[in-house]
Amino acid sequence: MAGTNRRAAPARSRRGTRTRPASSAAASTTGAVGVEPRKRKFFDYPRSGYTGLHRWLPSWRFVLGSFVTLVFLMLGGAVAAYSSVTIPDPNADNTAQTTTVYFAPESADQPHGEVMGTFAVQKRTIVELATLPEYVGKAVIAAEDKTFETNSGVDPVGMARAFVNNVRGGKTQGGSTLTQQYVERYYFSTTTDYVGKAREALLAIKLARTEDKSKILERYLNTIYFGRDSYGIEAAAQSYFGKGAKDLSVSEAAVLAGIIPSPNNWDPAVSPEKAEARWNYVLDNMVDIGALPAAERAALVFPSDTLIPEQPSQSKMGPNGLLLQMVKKELGGAPLKMSEDDINRAGMSVVTTIRKPLQDMAVATADGFRAGTLEGQDGAVPAERTKYSITSVDPQTGGIVALYGGPNNELDQRNHATYENVQGASTFKPFTLVAALENGISLNTTYNGRSGQKFPEWEGGTKPVGNFDNENFGNIDLVTATAKSVNTVFAQLNIQVGPDKTADVATRAGVPGVNPQNLSNVLGTDAIHPVDLAGAYATFANQGVKFPVHVVATVTNPDGTTAYQAPSEGERVFQADVMADATYAMEQVVQQGSGRTWIKPLGRPIAGKTGTTNDNKAAWFVGFTPDLATAVAISQKAEDQSDESITGFGGVKHVTGSTWPAFVWQSYMKQAFTLPPYSEVKQFPPRANVGKKPTATPTVEATPTEAPTEAPAEPQVVDVPNVEGKLEADATATIDALGLVVVVQKESSDTVTTGRVIRADPRGGQVPVGSTVTIVVSTGPKPQATQPPPTQQPTPQPTQPANAGGNNGGGGGNGG
Incomplete structure (x- = not known):
């Protein structure tokens, strides 16, 4: 109303509100023509038209757009990396080299002496998964990767957890699935860096999509190291139980599956407590994945009665086999600190x-x-x-x-x-x-x-x-x-x-x-x-x-x-x-x-x-x-x-x-x-x-x-006495009395009677107390060639x- 005396309320001042530019406001109020609008910046930051904190915060449209872009870039990179990954030729044991141990050289111009023995990846027998009881494979799945049969080849949660733990300086973890372990051993031997792990993960995903899981499990069982110089489930069954893998019981299969992460340390002969703890872990997991009825699991006992001691291979038997054990122990100590698996694959030349x-x-x-x-x-x-x-x-x-x-x-x-x-x-x-x-x-x-x-x-x-x-x-x-x-x-x-x-x-x-x-x-x-x-x-x-x-x-x-x-x-x-x-x-x-x-x-x-x-x-x-x-x-x-x-x-x-x-x-x-x-x-x-x-x-x-x-x-010096012609006992007593050391040598003589001194060295002069005097004692005339009487010591x-x-x-x- 034109004639009212009511005063208009002042505008509320809000922090960070958007303000209209003055020129725009004037233009719209007056309706002036010919004023050119202000140009918008390509990257509007700090944001124009805002004050306070909002001026410095990106808009939700920008955040959303950036996130979507980043996701698509990552997906594109992953797709490109996945497409570029090709399945390499199997490494298996073909690239493993024999470590050779030598005796010491016999002369300075020789690099080494004869071969004492070797360490190599030789104790392996390939078996087909179809020939094994189903619980053998299930035991390994329960021990190493319970989701093996359903996962995509990788475990993102496990990998992330391992990454965070490693970054924090904790004990190194791998976060690998069974498929990733298979990729590492079957194709790449050993990988420790993150780039290599990423490559393994991509290949694991591809293999999980292109290969049958049973084939992956079969190759894994034939590749993994079980300790006791045994590679693969068949060699392990022979080394630990003296039988083939097809004849393993559920309990025995669980023992072998349990020691896979650290076979030399968890060998039942080395650490029976740890081996049994791992055995229990595997059996409980077998129940969890439906591979073993709970009632059957409850009735099982640790198979200590069927375990056998480690049997050295025939090539490492005998006294030289003990030397090879000493060599392996030294290689495993400082400064090399090589694992037994490393020694068996490294292809080194070891001179003892x-x-x-x-x-x-x-x-x-x-x-x-x-x-x-x-x-x-x-x-x-x-x-x-x-x-x-x-x-x-x-x-x-x-x-x-x-x-x-x-x-x-x-x-x-x-x-x-x-x-x-x-x-x-x-x-x-x-x-x-x-x-x-x-x-x-x-x-x-x-x-x-x-x-x-x-x-x-x-x-x-x-x-x-x-x-x-x-x-x-x-x-x-x-x-x-x-x-x-x-x-x-x-x-x-x-x-x-x-x-x-x-x-x-x-x-x-x-x-x-x-x-x-x-x-x-x-x-x-x-x-x-x-x-x-x-x-x-x-x-x-x-x-x-x-x-x-x-x-x-x-x-x-x-x-x-x-x-x-x-x-x-x-x-x-x-x-x-x-x-x-x-x-x-x-x-x-x-x-x-x-x-x-x-x-x-x-x-x-x-x-x-x-x-x-x-x-x-x-x-x-x-x-x-x-x-x-x-x-x-x-x-x-x-x-x-x-x-x-x-x-x-x-x-x-x-x-x-x-x-x-x-x-x-x-x-x-x-x-x-x-x-x-x-x-x-x-x-x-x-x-x-x-x-x-x-x-x-x-x-x-x-x-x-x-x-x-x-x-x-x-030192005190004494005169060396003349003992030539004396009996050995008399000569020894005379020299001993002067504080000298007597060394007796025997020699045949046609002129000096048996048991008497032929000569002494030194023959005379002065020597310090404690010096050695060598006397040569006669054994009589040389024996005839036709009558060589054997000299027998008492x-x-x-x-x-x-x-x-x-x-x-x-x-x-x-x-x-």
Whole structure:
């Protein structure tokens, strides 16, 4: 109304409202002509005509349009990718390459020695799905992909879940369906990157549309790895149950299906609890998918009674088969960390440290000992339950150059050098000796060697420490105590230096896990692997420079590149002067102690130690030259696999370290000394006479370069006596009295009477105490060619006075 006084209400101000442009408003109000409208922008952002937050928010039309466009682009890309995917030729095993293991080369110009064995994808028998019970396939479906028969080949939810988990840094997951696993194994071997997974997914979709699911399942069953070197369901059925796949029961099929994700770890022989848990999982899933009635499932029991132990293939039987197992174990460890499946497919060349001529000698010695045919054995044979091993290590590299761990036949497949735990007995005494030398206790230090002494620190003084056969010694130095293996002296020495020092020396040398709190560890109460003790004595032989014990020297990829090479530098873990004195004391074990009967006649510098446990349940001889360290261990298991006393044989009632172990050691090593790498007679460093000041434990270094902080004391020198023409016993006694080491060699002579010295080297002059003097003793005229009388060594007899031991107060070694 024109005449009203009512005031018009003001316009409501709203945030983000759309406003009309002023020009447009004016034009529409006035009706003016000729004003050109404002041009619209191609991309109207920020949005014109809006204020506030709405100006910056895209319109719903834009959002919808963008989403639809993106969807169509993705669909188009997926269609294009799907169309471009072609089904490749099956990979199967045709691209899998055999990994070949070689012995060490015999000369520098050879890349490797003879073939030791191979690892390959060979244990497979193809079977048709139609020949198998339906529940075999159903068990695998229940274990790996319950929706296999209805899905499109992929599981988007599972893939998304796995992707998110992997991005978050969780344990790697695959999210693969059975079809995707089939694609990976049958066509592409192994895929880990996301691009490869996408390619697998597309191919899985295509195969699910173009191939029958039963054919996919059949190929999957014939391709997948089940552990025990078995590829495919048929080989797996034979390996785990000793029957064909067509004869598997429901329970047995569920066991095999359950271990597919991790067959080596979930093998019922390795982890029975995990295997049974997976068995239950598979059977429950079979009920869920309608493949097994619930009542039948409830009645099933885990088929432990039909499971069989893993049976090594004939190509991996025998002592060399044990070596191949060691190679595989090292390849699976750092730094390569290869799975067994990788090893079987990788096509690598693996050169080991095993020297075939020496390995053949070790095996021949072990076989001859079992048969009673070694020279001097006179037909005596060990009991069937008596087990033994021979291990040789190169001190300059740490490489195992020969190892006999057992026959590895149908009756005994255990590696007694690497698996067996044998009490170390008196072979541990050198560890305490080294600890004493490092703490300034010299070899000249004397202790009371009387048997049956009680010490307050030793089991509260309630239990006496005894020597072998309760033999009493007076006040003797550490050289004599080592040579005679006197328990009471070493008990006092370990009390003085501390059992933690003994354990530390053992660990640094190469024997882990020694109890540092147990005073009787000096008597070898800890159970160890013979290969570790051989490695520790190799550290002594290398005068304190340690190399890790190993069997793999090099690994070469199929393209010729180097995948792995064993370390070429060692660690100095003991000072050279300490090693010189320890070696000198251990030489006396051979020259005047428990090794003199069998080891001394080899006629060259050898250091070592015998060892015998309480009740003679284990016996050792471990010895070394500068070039080779060898451990011989003999033990025995009862029918229940508990330790029992070694059955005596060949006139030896109680098997001690100085009897059959020393006999086997010399039988083997005298053959080894004929080989070029070991034929040269090499001397040990002379005695250093450590002890005027404590010798500090050296800091472990990465190189073998010696850097002593102070020079050792000047060694005492003596005149070398003239012993030519003397009887061997008189000459030996004369040289021994001067603190010199006697090495006896035999030689025929037409002019010097049998048993008398032909010559000595050196013949005269002055030498440091502890030096070696070699005497050559006449064996009489050369025998006529028509009358070659065989030289027979006596059957091993216990040298009781040398085997200090018996009651040890700690349940460890007898000392022999």
